[in-house]
Amino acid sequence: MSLKLKLRQIAKMLLQNMLLPCIYFIFSRGKIEKGLVLFADAHHSNCPFSMRVMRHKVAKMKGVHVKEFYLDLKKCSKHELVRFILDFMIAYGRAEYVFICDTFLPVSSCRKRSGTFVTQLWHSGGLLKKAGYDSEDCVPSFYKGEVFGGYDLWTVSAPCVAPVIARSFRQRYDNVRSLGISRTDIYYSRKYNDLCRKKFFEAHPEAVGRKIVLWAPTFRGNAAEPYVVGGEDIEKVCADNGWYLIKKLHPHMQPDDGFPAERLFAVADILVTDYSSVVFDWLLYRKPFVFFAPDLDDFDTERGFYVDYHSFPTTVAQNAAELSDAIENELYHRSAAELEKCVRYHMGSCDGHSTDRIIAEIFGRKEEEI
Numbered sequence: 001m002s003l004k005l006k007l008r009q010i011a012k013m014l015l016q017n018m019l020l021p022c023i024y025f026i027f028s029r030g031k032i033e034k035g036l037v038l039f040a041d042a043h044h045s046n047c048p049f050s051m052r053v054m055r056h057k058v059a060k061m062k063g064v065h066v067k068e069f070y071l072d073l074k075k076c077s078k079h080e081l082v083r084f085i086l087d088f089m090i091a092y093g094r095a096e097y098v099f100i101c102d103t104f105l106p107v108s109s110c111r112k113r114s115g116t117f118v119t120q121l122w123h124s125g126g127l128l129k130k131a132g133y134d135s136e137d138c139v140p141s142f143y144k145g146e147v148f149g150g151y152d153l154w155t156v157s158a159p160c161v162a163p164v165i166a167r168s169f170r171q172r173y174d175n176v177r178s179l180g181i182s183r184t185d186i187y188y189s190r191k192y193n194d195l196c197r198k199k200f201f202e203a204h205p206e207a208v209g210r211k212i213v214l215w216a217p218t219f220r221g222n223a224a225e226p227y228v229v230g231g232e233d234i235e236k237v238c239a240d241n242g243w244y245l246i247k248k249l250h251p252h253m254q255p256d257d258g259f260p261a262e263r264l265f266a267v268a269d270i271l272v273t274d275y276s277s278v279v280f281d282w283l284l285y286r287k288p289f290v291f292f293a294p295d296l297d298d299f300d301t302e303r304g305f306y307v308d309y310h311s312f313p314t315t316v317a318q319n320a321a322e323l324s325d326a327i328e329n330e331l332y333h334r335s336a337a338e339l340e341k342c343v344r345y346h347m348g349s350c351d352g353h354s355t356d357r358i359i360a361e362i363f364g365r366k367e368e369e370i
Contacts, residue, residue, distance in 0.1 A: 009140055012105065016145040020109035023086070027093030032115040033065075037097040040069040040088055042104055049262055050101035050123040050183045053355050058099075061363075067091050092116070097362065101183075108149040117152045119362055122165070124277030125157030125181050126346035127306040129218070132168040135303055146170070155179045155358055157280065158348040164306055179361060180354025181347075183262075187284050188352030193266035200259060200267045207267075210244040213327065214268035216261050217249065217292075218276035230294050233320040234272060241324060270331055272323070275299060279312075283343045284350060288330035291316045292323050313338035 039055050041048050047055055047070060059066045069091070071084040088106050092098065100107060101121040112118065132148065133139050139147050148169045154176045156162050166176045186192050201208055217228045228249060238245035246268060248261045261278055265271075271282045271289040279289055291314055293299065300309070310316055313334065315326035 006140075009143055013144055016105050016109040020085070020089070020106055021111070023089045024093060024106075024110040024112070027090045028110075028113055030094055032096050032113070033094045034096055035063045035065050036091070036095045037064050037066050037099070038069065038088070038091055038095045039066065039099045040104060040106070041100060041102060042071055042073050042084075042106075043102055044070050045072045045075070046070050048101055048123070049260065050121055050181075051099055052183070053185050054099060054121060054182045054358070057355055057359060061359075067095075103147055105147070107151075108146050110150065112150050117362060118150055119358070120148075120151045120154040121182050121358075122154060122156065123183075124280065125161065125184070125350065126277060126280035126283075127161055127164055128277060128279070128309075129275045129299075130168065130304045130306060132165075133170060134168040137303065151175060153177060153358075153362060155181065155354070157181050157184075157350050158344075158346055160345060168306075177361065178349045179357045180349035180351065182355045182358055184281060184284055184347070184350040185352050185355050186262075187265065187281070196263045196266040200264065203259070204244075207244040210242065211270070211331065212244045212246060212268045213238055213270055213272055214246045214248060214261070214264050215272045215292075216276055216278045217274045218278075230274070230292055233294070233323060234292065237320055237324045237327070241327075243327070270327060272327065275303075275305075280346055283339065283347055286336065286339050286343065288334040288339070289314050290323070290326045290330050292318075292326070294318050313342050 037058055039047065039051055041051070047068060055066065055068070058064060069084065069088045071080065073081065076084070085106060092106065092110075092112075095116055098107060098116060098118045099121055100118070101123045107118055129135075131138050148171065151171065152175060154165060154169070154171055156165055156176060156178050157180060159178045162176045162178050163173065165171065166173045213234075215234050217230065231247070235245060237243075246259075246264055248259075248264060262281065265282055265285050268287070270287065271279065272292050273279050273289065274291060274293045282289060291309070291312065293309075293316060296309070296316070296318055315329055317323040317326040
């Protein structure tokens with residue numbers, strides 16, 4: 001880990017363990033504001049995809065007042081950061097409900113009052129690479145503080161995921177529930193998928209009639225110093241075979257071009273990824289995929305997996321020659337039954353109704369407590 005990154009982590013520890021708890025103490029002295037619901041994220045400048053379906057439905061509920069707090073900390077000024085933290089903490093101190101979908105220190109830093117219910121709508125499904133406290137890239141071993149603290153509910157994509165999330169992110173086991181991932185509900189909308197296809201082919205008419213390969217790798221390293229491998233190989237393979245390549249890197253590495261990965265699932269014929277959890281959202285379309293991992297041995301040693309990497313219904317390729325054969329094989333020979341079995345195991349609770357179940361769990365529970 002570089003010195004710059006270590007200094008950033010130290011600054012986060014000071015913020016989490018000293019400043020934020022003091023601010024929360026000041027602004028949590030009054031009464032809870034009934035019906036006040038906060039949506040917050042520190043990785044985007046507007047509502048993240050993972051919370052949009054939930055925000056839309058909650059905002060339509062009676063007796064609810066929604067406030068939203070979004071800021072991309074990588075792109076903001078110090079003044080914007082201070083203003084964001086203060087505004088959120090003032091609202092958090094009296095909020096009844098809070099929704100987040102990623103790490104969010106202003107929530108995890110404070111011993112929150114019992115009248116506030118925090119839901120973590122985690123942004124990925126399934127089980128693949130190690131994360132949370134199981135990964136040095138996610139939470140450095142020297143870090144002091146509860147990075148994922150303060151949650152009352154953490155929603156996951158299938159029963160197999162719940163105990164792993166609870167252990168690796170240090171959650172209470174009964175707080176991690178396989179209610180499904182809210183954002184995946186949109187994939188079951190015919191209107192949404194038709195619109196995705198229409199807009200894409202209007203912008204890329206040269207892709208019409210060709211096999212479309214979506215390359216969506218995860219980043220290596222950590223969020224502050226990310227990189228990918230295999231880019232030149234996949235470009236050559238697609239060019240040699242006449243396939244249309246869409247490169248979609250992690251948001252940490254690629255500016256928004258209007259076509260985020262989730263809008264390309266309806267368009268692409270096959271996904272090529274490595275260790276990215278994007279594969280689990282993709283699985284809901286019941287389309288084939290390829291694991292392309294030139295650095296598999298190193299990645300397995302340095303980070304590791306929760307499940308056998310070779311257990312997925314796909315071909316694992318580690319060089320350009322293997323990749324070409326793998327894509328060809330998966331496009332035309334993969335069993336639909338094998339894909340369906342994988343969907344049920346990793347994404348079995350994502351059936352298009354996850355958001356309604358989560359809402360019933362949160363607001364129904366609160367009504368019972370009252």
